[in-house]
Amino acid sequence: MTGPATNREQPQIEIDRLIHEPARLIIMANLYVVDEADFVYLTQQTGLTHGNINTHMARLQAGNYVAVEKMFVGNRPRTVYRITEEGRMALQQYRQQVGNLLADIDTPAPTESRT
Amino acid sequence: MTNPPELKELEQRTYGATYSDGVIDIFVGVSLAWIGAMWLMFPDYLSGAVALVAVSISPVMGRRKRFVEARTGYVKFTEPRRRRERRIYTTAGFLFAGFMLLARPLGSLQSGDIDWPVGPDSLITWLLALIAVALGVFVEAKRMFAYAATLAATGAIAVMVDTRFGWPLLVSGAVIMMVGWVLMTRFVNRRPRIEAP
Numbered sequence: 001m002t003g004p005a006t007n008r009e010q011p012q013i014e015i016d017r018l019i020h021e022p023a024r025l026i027i028m029a030n031l032y033v034v035d036e037a038d039f040v041y042l043t044q045q046t047g048l049t050h051g052n053i054n055t056h057m058a059r060l061q062a063g064n065y066v067a068v069e070k071m072f073v074g075n076r077p078r079t080v081y082r083i084t085e086e087g088r089m090a091l092q093q094y095r096q097q098v099g100n101l102l103a104d105i106d107t108p109a110p111t112e113s114r115t
Numbered sequence: 116m117t118n119p120p121e122l123k124e125l126e127q128r129t130y131g132a133t134y135s136d137g138v139i140d141i142f143v144g145v146s147l148a149w150i151g152a153m154w155l156m157f158p159d160y161l162s163g164a165v166a167l168v169a170v171s172i173s174p175v176m177g178r179r180k181r182f183v184e185a186r187t188g189y190v191k192f193t194e195p196r197r198r199r200e201r202r203i204y205t206t207a208g209f210l211f212a213g214f215m216l217l218a219r220p221l222g223s224l225q226s227g228d229i230d231w232p233v234g235p236d237s238l239i240t241w242l243l244a245l246i247a248v249a250l251g252v253f254v255e256a257k258r259m260f261a262y263a264a265t266l267a268a269t270g271a272i273a274v275m276v277d278t279r280f281g282w283p284l285l286v287s288g289a290v291i292m293m294v295g296w297v298l299m300t301r302f303v304n305r306r307p308r309i310e311a312p
Contacts (some may be wrong), residue, residue: 033126034190040309041188045129078189 015101018063019094023048024056028091031066031083039079057081065090130196131255133187137298138179140258142172144292147243150215151284154236158280165215172208186306203253207246214242233274240270240283258294265290 019025026046031037037045042053060066065087069080083091146168153164192200217239244266251259269283 029122029125030129033122033129033193035193036191038189040184041190043309044188044306073189080189 015097016090016094018059018065019090021056023052024060025094027053027056027060028065028083028087031081032088032091036069036080036082038081042081060087063087063090126192126196127255129190130192133183133190134254134256135298136179136183136186136302137295137300138175138182140295140298141292142175142179142295144288144290144295147284147288148292149288151236151281151286151288154281154284155279156281162216165212169208169212185308186302188309199253203250207250210246211243214239234277234280236280236283237270237273240266240273240287243287244270261294262287262291 244263247263
């Protein structure tokens with residue numbers, strides 16, 4: 001038997017919190033539709049600041065959702081980001097989870113009969 | 116693996132945005148105007164004018180890449196998208212070159228006794244209009260339809276007014292070049308150069 005305390009520790013709805021954060025979701029969505037993109041591109045597409053992107057990228061990289069490659073093009077440094085296969089699967093799974101969660105949102109919640 | 120529709124839309128919008136710089140439009144406009152002007156003034160050198168356009172494609176595209184990437188950043192689209200793009204541009208390039216190389220022989224034929232109802236330049240502009248329509252469909256750039264309409268219209272006007280060969284290309288090229296200039300000005304204003312940290 002599980003009590004309320006146990007319920008709090010193990011939520012019934014599983015949502016990938018690494019992707020769930022809006023800024024990270026936007027970054028993941030933008031990387032999902034291309035092969036690879038650099039820092040400037042992501043800044044333009046997401047509207048996030050350099051600091052924001054750096055912070056979120058570090059977390060996505062730690063979760064192995066995004067691979068980073070640093071290179072030089074001519075004399076200029078370029079940081080290229082690529083979504084990993086794991087990240088791709090995670091985003092698809094996240095979409096399914098949220099879809100399932102919100103699938104019945106139009107259905108009125110059942111009301112208890114007081115008779 | 117299929118993309119959810121919202122992501123597909125995001126990819127299409129992103130892809131479209133990478134071609135909003137106007138450089139290609141200016142290049143195509145200048146090329147058409149140049150070919151049209153050469154056809155008007157030095158028809159014997161028409162093939163040379165087309166060849167000059169062909170050899171300038173690669174350096175212009177290289178410079179465009181640097182110009183755009185400094186403002187929008189570097190992005191590599193998926194392999195199916197790139198393959199499709201290569202196929203479309205190669206086909207369009209070959210058709211363009213083929214039509215232009217046909218122009219001079221067609222013009223020579225017309226200098227004979229037969230009274231042709233339509234000039235070769237009108238025919239060429241209509242064929243180019245078809246390429247523009249195809250590009251509009253496949254590259255998802257709606258302004259291509261406007262270019263197609265311009266080419267078709269100038270070709271038709273040349274038939275009605277009976278101008279010298281080359282005018283439709285010169286006028287269409289000037290129109291496309293102006294649109295490209297407007298696009299490029301907007302692009303530069305909206306997207307300043309960004310330095311990566």
